[in-house]
Amino acid sequence: MRLYLVRRLTGSLVTLIGVAVLVFLLLRVLPGDEITARFGIESGSLTPAQRESLERYYGLDQPLVVQFFTWLGSVLTGNFGISVTSGSSVARLIGRALPVTIELAVLSTLIGAVLGVSVGVMAASNPNGFRDGAGQTFGLLGLGIPNFVIASAIIAFLAQRFGYFPAAASYVDFWEDPLINLQQQLYPALTLGVALAAATMRTTRSAFIEAASQDFVRTARGKGLSARRVKWRHVLGNSLTPIVTIVGIQFGYLLGGTIIVEEIFALPGMGRLVLTGISQREYAVVQSSVLVIAALFVVVNLLVDLAYARIDPRVRLT
Amino acid sequence: MRLRRLTRSVAAFAVIGLLLGACAPPATTDTTAGPATTAGPATTAADGATTTAAPTETTAAAAGGRVVVGRTGDIDNLDPHLATAFQTIDALELVYDTLFELDANLDIQPGLAADYSYSDDGTELTLNLREGVTFHDGDPFTSADVVASLERILDEATGAVGRNFILSIEEITAPDDLTVVLGLSVADGTLPSVLTRVNTSIMSDASIEAGTVGTEPNGTGPFDFVEWNQGESVELDTFADYWGDAPSVEGVSIRVLPEDTSLLAALQAGEIHIGIITNPAVLEQAAAPLVVETAPALGYFPFFLNSSRGPLQEKAVRQAISCAIDRQQLIDAALFGNGVETGPYVIGDFASDPWDGLPCDGPDKDLARQLLADAGFADGFSIETIIISGESEININIGQNLQAQLAEIGVDLQLEQLETNVYVDRWLAADFDSALSENGAGPDPHHTYVRYFTSEGVFQNVAGLSSPELDDLILQGQTTTDPAARVDIYNQISRILLDESPWVWLFRGFRTQVLVPEVEGFISHPTGSLKSLRGVTLGSG
16 A cells, blocks of 8 residues: 555655656647747837847747746745736735636536436436436536536526626635625536536446346345345445546646636636736746646546545455 | 516517518627737727617616726736736726826826926936825825836736836836836937836835735725626715715726627616627717717737848838728728728827828829839739737728728738737737737837847837848937927838838727717727726716
């Protein structure tokens, strides 16, 4: 187990360094820099001396290798860099955006998992019956309708018709006022939760049907356990591995920020931070944010793998 | 309030159930994102929903007398001398003052300069400064601040975008605390209008010296900067010692809502007072009690033609393209009527005739076909069109409309939508057959022309047209002070431009704000300026 952890952590570190290099290079390959992003067409009207001075200001006059290691070095000492536009530290920007994203990820995963598992079990209890048909339809629709459509539908219909759009007010932290905060997270969490529920539902259904056909289920029934106990405890319990995998992976993705939903519902999360950073060519913001997102993804994956051993005693982590 | 929200949220939940049950998504929204750039291309947002929903109620927005403005892009900077994005300029204009102001009719009004006079030969401009003005930090405003600010702009190390506009200033002196004298290299009648630009804002000399300009805005404007929550909002408080009538509201919050549809929803929900909505399809849905305020914009949309490439090298071909395009049809179809035809210069006395100089008096596809045939292109030809994206869907709509119109004369446009930075790179290198993005214009025609159509112009390579005759006329325009004589000069320039047709001048759009009925006294401005917020009150609607 310890060896397993050491190996996984080393692997994760290599992954993160790879991510750091890749993001750094990708950003440099993109046409334009902070100066063209800031000045647009006006950047063509700058004199060479003006341009030089701005390059010095944005740190673009340094060779790429120096830029990379300066940044990586300060990240290792806990300094994520500075957003040159606003002068605020990237750590502060991430500190504001990350809780928003984590909360949204947790809420939508909760909605998705609860809804997905219950509909999945409902559908699988009587394969090919009416409830299965209804559940499968839900699954297909949830997967098929892109979440920007769901989000726009919510905005166009609910917000405009009922005048209820709490996300438009300035974002309130959960600790400041949980009631308002949860209302602001409601629409986006529902939007993401539905898609998540659909994927979870389909996985649950197939895993459940497979588990239900196994011998130990007949044994459990045979020894006189109630149908309910068999269903929820034995069958579902034995279908958990794929369910945890899919929920875990989706949760990891959600931690990367959900650009479209954050845009439509004006949530100041990680997706928007990265997107704004890219369009403004704020290298430090993008590099550090992506690194944080990648680190979270790696951690969540590790936790999911550790969870397997918990769920299924046959799994040995070596 | 909270209880009502809660019941509404329960209702919302119930309706979501119905909605999902019905599985009928009424709308789609495409998300283009993010804060866009620049004085060239305008900044805006995204595509919109298509269902019209009548608002059932509009509640009063945030209490406490703060005006809440929503827009799709965040500011990108706190230094007005470096600001190019509309959202940045509009926000900083509330914090900083300029020496002159441009009113909603685009007439020049006194700002920090109470009045001015030119020497007889026009090479010396004396500014008499306003008395009793203080900066937000309490420092009194004096001529030293004007000198320091103008010198900062002229210093190449600043990287100020306004530098090009005030290059005629050779010497800045301050005979006393309230007088500044500008010695000019040439007679330059355009300075008062140039000094209305936010890029020439006056800062305190102490802030400049301390190097805090970019982090702690300290102006003399009606609103005092409080904080910038990047990606979320800019907070401004009313400045009680403002030299004009102090605003009656307590402050201004400018909040970022990245989607135009979300802005509309926020207005209908009463969460914001003023929404800066650019997508005409979304504007169509802004129904009463919301109020839509518009002003024709100072910027304009040219269809850039590269006169050094292929068939476009022929003047007759460029004229044919210009004559083939029905501007009004374009405005109606692509912009829902939110635009007006324009010639090379868009406003006021200098506004030029859209057709004078072209071989046609209006859209004329037969003549266009004839021109092409005479030039040897009877079978038509194909060219690429690069289109700026990431800002507004209307750009691609315009491109598609032009594509359809020009297909009728056998010119095939191959549209290529590019991310802003990519577009800017190619545009600056004149690496295109034709291009489509909004161009900013100044309140004075000189600065709209000098950068493109003089042999020394910074964008001469992009415009691809200059001649000794144009050089001479544009210099005359700058150095002539008699307004009537200037109108005549600019009409001549306009005729030459349309005759040569390096571009097709398509239209000027509108600057539009959508207001909740509680907002009183807001005036839409051609530059998109929000400065009339200083006179706004929040009534009961």
